[in-house]
Amino acid sequence: MSNSLALAAVTATLRARLFSRLGGPQVTVAPPNKAPDAASGDHVNLFLYRADLNPAFRNADPPGWQPGESPKPVLPLVLHYLLAAYSNDEGKAHELLGAAMLALHDAPVLSGDEIRAATATALPGSDLHLQPERVKITQETLSQDDIAKMWTAFGTPFRMSSAYQVTAVLIDSALPGAAPMPVLRRGADGRGPLARPGTGSPALLGIRYAAAGQVGALPGEQVALLVENLPAVALTARLRHLRVTQSVNVPLATPATGASEVALTLPATGLPAGLWAVDLGPAAGGSVRTNELALGVTPAVTALAAAAAGGTPVRTKVTVTAAQPVLPGQQAAVLVGARQLAVGLLTAAAKPVSVTAVLPSGKTRVRLRVDGVDSEIVDRAHGTFRTGPTVEVTIP
CATH class of the missing domain: 3.30.2000 (STM4215-like)
Structure with a gap:
Protein backbone atom coordinates (compact mmCIF):
# COMPACT_ATOMS: atom_id res chain seq x y z
CA MET A 1 0.00 0.00 0.00
CA LEU A 175 -4.28 3.08 13.10
CA PRO A 176 -2.98 -0.40 13.95
CA GLY A 177 -5.16 -3.37 13.11
CA ALA A 178 -5.66 -6.42 15.31
CA ALA A 179 -3.41 -9.43 14.81
CA PRO A 180 -4.25 -12.06 17.45
CA MET A 181 -1.59 -14.40 18.76
CA PRO A 182 -1.22 -17.62 16.72
CA VAL A 183 -3.17 -20.76 17.63
CA LEU A 184 -0.98 -23.27 19.46
CA ARG A 185 -2.64 -26.36 17.99
CA ARG A 186 -4.85 -27.01 14.97
CA GLY A 187 -6.25 -30.51 15.35
CA ALA A 188 -4.15 -33.61 15.89
CA ASP A 189 -1.25 -32.67 13.62
CA GLY A 190 -2.16 -29.22 12.31
CA ARG A 191 -2.84 -30.49 8.79
CA GLY A 192 -6.06 -30.63 6.80
CA PRO A 193 -7.11 -33.02 4.04
CA LEU A 194 -5.30 -32.92 0.71
CA ALA A 195 -7.04 -33.82 -2.54
CA ARG A 196 -5.66 -33.44 -6.05
CA PRO A 197 -6.02 -35.35 -9.33
CA GLY A 198 -3.20 -37.65 -10.37
CA THR A 199 -1.50 -36.57 -13.60
CA GLY A 200 1.47 -38.89 -13.78
CA SER A 201 3.84 -35.89 -13.94
CA PRO A 202 6.40 -34.93 -11.27
CA ALA A 203 4.56 -32.84 -8.69
CA LEU A 204 4.98 -31.11 -5.36
CA LEU A 205 2.06 -31.95 -3.05
CA GLY A 206 2.99 -29.99 0.05
CA ILE A 207 5.64 -28.85 2.49
CA ARG A 208 6.14 -30.26 5.98
CA TYR A 209 8.03 -28.07 8.40
CA ALA A 210 9.89 -29.22 11.50
CA ALA A 211 6.80 -29.06 13.73
CA ALA A 212 3.07 -29.21 13.07
CA GLY A 213 1.52 -25.76 12.79
CA GLN A 214 4.63 -24.01 11.53
CA VAL A 215 4.23 -21.88 8.41
CA GLY A 216 7.90 -21.15 7.77
CA ALA A 217 11.44 -22.30 8.36
CA LEU A 218 14.57 -20.45 9.41
CA PRO A 219 17.61 -20.31 7.09
CA GLY A 220 19.69 -23.44 7.65
CA GLU A 221 16.70 -25.55 8.73
CA GLN A 222 15.42 -28.60 6.89
CA VAL A 223 11.92 -29.04 5.45
CA ALA A 224 10.33 -32.07 3.81
CA LEU A 225 8.88 -31.65 0.32
CA LEU A 226 5.99 -34.04 -0.27
CA VAL A 227 6.25 -35.31 -3.85
CA GLU A 228 5.05 -37.85 -6.35
CA ASN A 229 6.30 -39.23 -9.68
CA LEU A 230 9.83 -37.88 -9.24
CA PRO A 231 12.51 -39.37 -11.51
CA ALA A 232 15.31 -41.18 -9.71
CA VAL A 233 17.97 -38.67 -10.79
CA ALA A 234 19.90 -35.89 -9.09
CA LEU A 235 17.55 -32.97 -8.44
CA THR A 236 17.80 -29.26 -7.83
CA ALA A 237 15.34 -27.20 -5.80
CA ARG A 238 14.83 -23.74 -7.26
CA LEU A 239 13.86 -21.03 -4.78
CA ARG A 240 12.47 -17.71 -6.05
CA HIS A 241 11.50 -14.86 -3.73
CA LEU A 242 8.01 -13.58 -4.46
CA ARG A 243 8.64 -9.96 -3.46
CA VAL A 244 12.22 -9.05 -4.32
CA THR A 245 14.41 -10.13 -7.24
CA GLN A 246 16.38 -12.97 -5.69
CA SER A 247 16.66 -16.68 -6.42
CA VAL A 248 18.86 -19.60 -5.42
CA ASN A 249 19.32 -23.21 -6.53
CA VAL A 250 19.86 -25.92 -3.91
CA PRO A 251 21.19 -29.34 -4.98
CA LEU A 252 19.30 -32.36 -3.56
CA ALA A 253 20.18 -36.01 -3.13
CA THR A 254 18.89 -38.46 -5.73
CA PRO A 255 15.49 -39.72 -4.47
CA ALA A 256 14.63 -43.39 -4.37
CA THR A 257 12.22 -44.70 -6.98
CA GLY A 258 8.67 -43.93 -5.85
CA ALA A 259 9.83 -41.58 -3.08
CA SER A 260 7.00 -39.68 -1.38
CA GLU A 261 9.18 -36.94 0.06
CA VAL A 262 12.59 -35.34 -0.30
CA ALA A 263 14.57 -33.32 2.26
CA LEU A 264 15.49 -29.72 1.49
CA THR A 265 18.01 -27.94 3.69
CA LEU A 266 17.66 -24.19 3.28
CA PRO A 267 20.86 -22.19 2.79
CA ALA A 268 22.08 -20.71 6.09
CA THR A 269 22.77 -17.30 4.52
CA GLY A 270 21.42 -15.16 1.72
CA LEU A 271 17.72 -15.94 2.25
CA PRO A 272 15.63 -12.83 2.97
CA ALA A 273 12.54 -13.54 5.05
CA GLY A 274 9.16 -13.79 3.33
CA LEU A 275 7.47 -16.07 0.84
CA TRP A 276 9.49 -17.99 -1.73
CA ALA A 277 8.30 -20.17 -4.61
CA VAL A 278 9.95 -23.60 -4.70
CA ASP A 279 9.93 -26.21 -7.45
CA LEU A 280 12.03 -29.26 -8.32
CA GLY A 281 13.74 -30.39 -11.51
CA PRO A 282 16.63 -32.49 -12.77
CA ALA A 283 20.04 -31.09 -11.86
CA ALA A 284 21.20 -31.73 -15.43
CA GLY A 285 18.51 -29.38 -16.72
CA GLY A 286 15.51 -29.97 -18.89
CA SER A 287 11.99 -28.64 -19.15
CA VAL A 288 10.27 -31.19 -16.87
CA ARG A 289 9.92 -29.47 -13.52
CA THR A 290 7.29 -29.75 -10.84
CA ASN A 291 4.68 -27.16 -10.00
CA GLU A 292 5.62 -24.35 -7.60
CA LEU A 293 4.55 -24.14 -3.96
CA ALA A 294 4.91 -21.26 -1.51
CA LEU A 295 7.59 -21.78 1.13
CA GLY A 296 7.84 -19.39 4.07
CA VAL A 297 11.25 -18.26 5.30
CA THR A 298 10.85 -17.03 8.85
CA PRO A 299 12.52 -13.82 10.07
CA ALA A 300 14.89 -14.60 12.94
CA VAL A 301 14.70 -11.95 15.68
CA THR A 302 17.98 -11.52 17.54
CA ALA A 303 17.15 -8.55 19.80
CA LEU A 304 14.26 -6.36 20.98
CA ALA A 305 14.26 -2.92 22.60
CA ALA A 306 11.63 -0.42 23.72
CA ALA A 307 12.14 3.21 24.76
CA ALA A 308 9.93 6.22 25.41
CA ALA A 309 9.72 8.51 22.37
CA GLY A 310 7.99 11.49 23.98
CA GLY A 311 4.79 13.19 22.92
CA THR A 312 1.39 13.50 24.59
CA PRO A 313 0.23 10.86 25.19
CA VAL A 314 3.64 9.27 25.52
CA ARG A 315 4.66 7.18 22.53
CA THR A 316 7.01 4.22 22.61
CA LYS A 317 9.62 3.27 20.03
CA VAL A 318 10.00 -0.48 19.58
CA THR A 319 13.09 -1.68 17.71
CA VAL A 320 13.42 -5.21 16.34
CA THR A 321 16.77 -6.54 15.15
CA ALA A 322 16.69 -9.49 12.76
CA ALA A 323 19.35 -11.85 11.47
CA GLN A 324 18.21 -11.31 7.88
CA PRO A 325 18.04 -7.71 6.65
CA VAL A 326 14.69 -6.39 5.46
CA LEU A 327 15.21 -5.23 1.87
CA PRO A 328 13.79 -2.21 0.02
CA GLY A 329 10.54 -3.27 -1.60
CA GLN A 330 9.59 -5.69 1.18
CA GLN A 331 6.58 -5.03 3.41
CA ALA A 332 7.46 -5.25 7.09
CA ALA A 333 5.48 -4.75 10.27
CA VAL A 334 6.11 -5.11 13.99
CA LEU A 335 3.35 -6.87 15.91
CA VAL A 336 3.33 -5.66 19.51
CA GLY A 337 0.88 -7.93 21.32
CA ALA A 338 -2.18 -7.85 19.05
CA ARG A 339 -1.29 -4.54 17.39
CA GLN A 340 0.21 -4.56 13.91
CA LEU A 341 2.38 -1.48 13.28
CA ALA A 342 3.71 -0.96 9.75
CA VAL A 343 7.41 -0.25 9.29
CA GLY A 344 8.06 2.90 7.27
CA LEU A 345 9.53 3.02 3.79
CA LEU A 346 13.00 1.45 3.59
CA THR A 347 15.51 2.91 1.15
CA ALA A 348 18.30 0.51 2.13
CA ALA A 349 18.59 -2.97 3.63
CA ALA A 350 18.08 -2.83 7.40
CA LYS A 351 18.46 -5.42 10.15
CA PRO A 352 17.08 -3.23 12.96
CA VAL A 353 13.64 -1.80 12.10
CA SER A 354 11.55 0.45 14.34
CA VAL A 355 7.96 1.55 14.86
CA THR A 356 6.56 4.24 17.15
CA ALA A 357 3.07 4.23 18.68
CA VAL A 358 1.08 4.79 21.86
CA LEU A 359 1.32 1.42 23.62
CA PRO A 360 0.13 0.13 27.02
CA SER A 361 2.94 -0.35 29.52
CA GLY A 362 4.04 -3.77 30.67
CA LYS A 363 5.64 -6.90 29.26
CA THR A 364 4.33 -8.03 25.89
CA ARG A 365 5.30 -10.36 23.08
CA VAL A 366 6.64 -8.97 19.82
CA ARG A 367 6.72 -10.49 16.34
CA LEU A 368 8.37 -9.29 13.15
CA ARG A 369 6.28 -9.81 10.01
CA VAL A 370 8.05 -9.66 6.63
CA ASP A 371 5.98 -10.13 3.48
CA GLY A 372 3.32 -11.96 5.48
CA VAL A 373 5.65 -14.35 7.35
CA ASP A 374 5.98 -13.91 11.13
CA SER A 375 8.93 -14.58 13.39
CA GLU A 376 8.24 -17.68 15.47
CA ILE A 377 7.11 -17.09 19.06
CA VAL A 378 5.58 -20.50 19.70
CA ASP A 379 7.45 -23.50 21.13
CA ARG A 380 5.74 -26.06 18.91
CA ALA A 381 7.28 -29.03 20.69
CA HIS A 382 5.64 -28.10 24.02
CA GLY A 383 2.60 -26.19 22.75
CA THR A 384 3.48 -23.01 24.65
CA PHE A 385 4.59 -19.48 23.87
CA ARG A 386 8.29 -18.78 24.01
CA THR A 387 9.79 -16.41 26.54
CA GLY A 388 13.01 -14.42 26.60
CA PRO A 389 14.61 -11.30 25.15
CA THR A 390 13.96 -12.19 21.49
CA VAL A 391 10.17 -12.54 21.89
CA GLU A 392 9.31 -10.32 24.87
CA VAL A 393 9.86 -6.66 25.61
CA THR A 394 8.78 -4.35 28.43
CA ILE A 395 6.92 -1.22 27.32
CA PRO A 396 7.83 1.64 29.72
Missing part, protein backbone atom coordinates in the same frame (compact mmCIF):
# COMPACT_ATOMS: atom_id res chain seq x y z
CA SER A 2 1.12 3.61 0.40
CA ASN A 3 1.25 6.38 2.97
CA SER A 4 -0.45 9.78 3.16
CA LEU A 5 2.03 11.30 0.70
CA ALA A 6 0.34 9.35 -2.10
CA LEU A 7 -1.77 12.28 -3.35
CA ALA A 8 1.27 14.54 -3.57
CA ALA A 9 3.21 11.71 -5.23
CA VAL A 10 0.61 11.30 -7.99
CA THR A 11 0.55 15.05 -8.67
CA ALA A 12 4.36 15.23 -8.71
CA THR A 13 4.57 12.29 -11.14
CA LEU A 14 1.99 13.72 -13.54
CA ARG A 15 3.68 17.11 -13.35
CA ALA A 16 7.10 15.60 -14.08
CA ARG A 17 5.76 13.67 -17.07
CA LEU A 18 4.07 16.73 -18.57
CA PHE A 19 7.16 18.89 -18.07
CA SER A 20 9.34 16.23 -19.72
CA ARG A 21 7.03 15.71 -22.71
CA LEU A 22 6.28 19.38 -23.37
CA GLY A 23 9.96 20.23 -23.49
CA GLY A 24 10.03 23.63 -21.85
CA PRO A 25 6.77 25.28 -20.71
CA GLN A 26 6.20 25.20 -16.98
CA VAL A 27 3.60 22.94 -15.39
CA THR A 28 1.72 24.48 -12.48
CA VAL A 29 -0.79 23.03 -10.01
CA ALA A 30 -2.70 26.18 -9.03
CA PRO A 31 -6.48 26.57 -8.63
CA PRO A 32 -8.04 27.70 -11.95
CA ASN A 33 -8.76 31.22 -10.65
CA LYS A 34 -5.02 31.65 -9.97
CA ALA A 35 -3.71 29.56 -12.86
CA PRO A 36 -3.40 32.42 -15.44
CA ASP A 37 -0.88 34.19 -13.21
CA ALA A 38 0.77 31.06 -11.71
CA ALA A 39 3.68 31.32 -14.16
CA SER A 40 4.97 33.89 -16.59
CA GLY A 41 4.57 32.96 -20.23
CA ASP A 42 3.18 29.78 -21.70
CA HIS A 43 2.31 27.07 -19.19
CA VAL A 44 0.05 24.10 -18.47
CA ASN A 45 -1.96 23.85 -15.24
CA LEU A 46 -2.89 20.54 -13.60
CA PHE A 47 -5.39 21.02 -10.76
CA LEU A 48 -6.58 18.30 -8.36
CA TYR A 49 -10.18 19.33 -7.77
CA ARG A 50 -11.77 16.22 -6.21
CA ALA A 51 -10.88 12.99 -4.41
CA ASP A 52 -13.52 10.22 -4.21
CA LEU A 53 -13.53 6.77 -2.66
CA ASN A 54 -12.99 3.83 -5.00
CA PRO A 55 -15.81 1.40 -4.13
CA ALA A 56 -13.97 -1.63 -5.54
CA PHE A 57 -11.38 -1.51 -2.74
CA ARG A 58 -13.50 -0.35 0.21
CA ASN A 59 -13.88 -3.85 1.70
CA ALA A 60 -10.61 -5.35 0.49
CA ASP A 61 -8.07 -6.44 3.10
CA PRO A 62 -4.58 -4.98 2.70
CA PRO A 63 -1.94 -7.48 1.50
CA GLY A 64 0.27 -9.08 4.13
CA TRP A 65 -2.50 -9.88 6.61
CA GLN A 66 -3.33 -13.41 7.71
CA PRO A 67 -6.79 -15.07 7.82
CA GLY A 68 -8.56 -14.31 11.09
CA GLU A 69 -6.83 -10.96 11.61
CA SER A 70 -8.65 -7.61 11.55
CA PRO A 71 -6.76 -4.98 9.55
CA LYS A 72 -7.92 -1.40 9.37
CA PRO A 73 -9.32 -0.82 5.87
CA VAL A 74 -7.24 1.16 3.41
CA LEU A 75 -8.33 4.57 2.11
CA PRO A 76 -8.94 3.86 -1.62
CA LEU A 77 -9.03 7.04 -3.67
CA VAL A 78 -9.94 8.14 -7.16
CA LEU A 79 -8.26 11.48 -7.93
CA HIS A 80 -9.87 13.92 -10.37
CA TYR A 81 -7.68 16.42 -12.22
CA LEU A 82 -8.43 19.30 -14.58
CA LEU A 83 -5.84 20.02 -17.28
CA ALA A 84 -5.74 23.42 -19.00
CA ALA A 85 -3.17 25.45 -20.97
CA TYR A 86 -2.44 29.19 -20.85
CA SER A 87 -0.71 31.50 -23.32
CA ASN A 88 -1.00 35.03 -24.69
CA ASP A 89 -1.54 33.29 -28.03
CA GLU A 90 -4.69 31.15 -27.86
CA GLY A 91 -3.45 28.99 -30.73
CA LYS A 92 -0.30 28.23 -28.76
CA ALA A 93 -2.44 27.30 -25.74
CA HIS A 94 -4.30 24.78 -27.90
CA GLU A 95 -0.98 23.29 -29.02
CA LEU A 96 0.14 22.90 -25.41
CA LEU A 97 -3.16 21.32 -24.36
CA GLY A 98 -3.00 18.80 -27.19
CA ALA A 99 0.58 17.85 -26.36
CA ALA A 100 -0.27 17.49 -22.67
CA MET A 101 -3.29 15.30 -23.42
CA LEU A 102 -1.16 13.07 -25.65
CA ALA A 103 1.44 12.70 -22.88
CA LEU A 104 -1.24 11.30 -20.57
CA HIS A 105 -2.88 9.21 -23.31
CA ASP A 106 0.30 7.48 -24.55
CA ALA A 107 1.18 5.98 -21.16
CA PRO A 108 -2.05 5.45 -19.16
CA VAL A 109 -0.23 3.74 -16.27
CA LEU A 110 2.14 5.38 -13.77
CA SER A 111 4.85 2.77 -13.31
CA GLY A 112 6.72 2.30 -10.04
CA ASP A 113 9.95 3.49 -11.67
CA GLU A 114 8.31 6.65 -12.98
CA ILE A 115 6.75 7.45 -9.61
CA ARG A 116 10.04 6.86 -7.78
CA ALA A 117 12.01 9.04 -10.20
CA ALA A 118 9.53 11.91 -9.76
CA THR A 119 9.38 11.70 -5.94
CA ALA A 120 12.89 10.62 -4.89
CA THR A 121 14.05 14.19 -4.22
CA ALA A 122 10.86 16.17 -3.56
CA LEU A 123 9.00 13.45 -1.58
CA PRO A 124 11.61 11.00 -0.25
CA GLY A 125 9.13 9.59 2.27
CA SER A 126 6.60 8.55 -0.38
CA ASP A 127 6.17 4.82 -0.95
CA LEU A 128 3.50 4.93 -3.66
CA HIS A 129 5.97 3.28 -6.06
CA LEU A 130 5.78 0.09 -3.95
CA GLN A 131 1.99 -0.16 -4.16
CA PRO A 132 1.04 -3.54 -5.72
CA GLU A 133 -2.04 -2.09 -7.44
CA ARG A 134 -1.14 -0.15 -10.58
CA VAL A 135 -2.03 3.55 -10.78
CA LYS A 136 -4.00 4.21 -13.97
CA ILE A 137 -4.92 7.44 -15.82
CA THR A 138 -8.28 7.71 -17.59
CA GLN A 139 -9.78 10.65 -19.43
CA GLU A 140 -13.07 11.64 -17.82
CA THR A 141 -16.06 12.93 -19.79
CA LEU A 142 -17.97 15.73 -18.07
CA SER A 143 -21.43 16.91 -19.11
CA GLN A 144 -21.96 20.51 -20.20
CA ASP A 145 -23.88 21.09 -16.98
CA ASP A 146 -21.01 19.72 -14.86
CA ILE A 147 -18.50 21.86 -16.75
CA ALA A 148 -20.58 25.01 -16.29
CA LYS A 149 -21.08 24.37 -12.57
CA MET A 150 -17.40 23.63 -12.04
CA TRP A 151 -16.07 26.76 -13.72
CA THR A 152 -18.70 28.85 -11.95
CA ALA A 153 -17.50 27.42 -8.64
CA PHE A 154 -13.91 28.31 -9.61
CA GLY A 155 -15.00 31.92 -10.07
CA THR A 156 -13.10 32.37 -13.29
CA PRO A 157 -14.05 32.50 -17.00
CA PHE A 158 -14.38 29.15 -18.78
CA ARG A 159 -11.29 27.79 -20.48
CA MET A 160 -10.73 24.91 -22.85
CA SER A 161 -9.71 21.99 -20.64
CA SER A 162 -9.74 18.22 -20.21
CA ALA A 163 -10.61 16.18 -17.10
CA TYR A 164 -8.81 13.02 -15.92
CA GLN A 165 -9.20 10.51 -13.14
CA VAL A 166 -6.31 8.61 -11.55
CA THR A 167 -7.00 5.38 -9.67
CA ALA A 168 -6.45 3.40 -7.53
CA VAL A 169 -4.47 5.20 -4.86
CA LEU A 170 -4.54 2.99 -1.76
CA ILE A 171 -3.47 4.66 1.49
CA ASP A 172 -2.78 2.59 4.60
CA SER A 173 -4.66 3.47 7.76
CA ALA A 174 -2.58 5.21 10.42
